[in-house]
Amino acid sequence: MSYAETIREAPHGESTDFKPFADRAEAFANSYYNLLQHFGEVNTPFLPTHREWFLADRKLVTVHICFYR
DSSP states (O other), rough: OEEEEOOOOOTTTTOOOOOOHHHHHHHHHHHHHHHHHHTTOOOOOOOEEEEEEEEETTEEEEEEEEEOO
């Protein structure tokens, strides 16, 4: 699952703290997974297997959450 969120640009020389974005992305992935369970698409507990995050642009954080279906 891919999640993106716009941010204000960090001042020059400052880094972006990705943890809040990754936490929100995982919460979103969990709610999406619950929807899949509701429709019978999955039958295992939600278990993220891989996470990655990056700035797709100076103002766009992208987080990928992988999980088993």
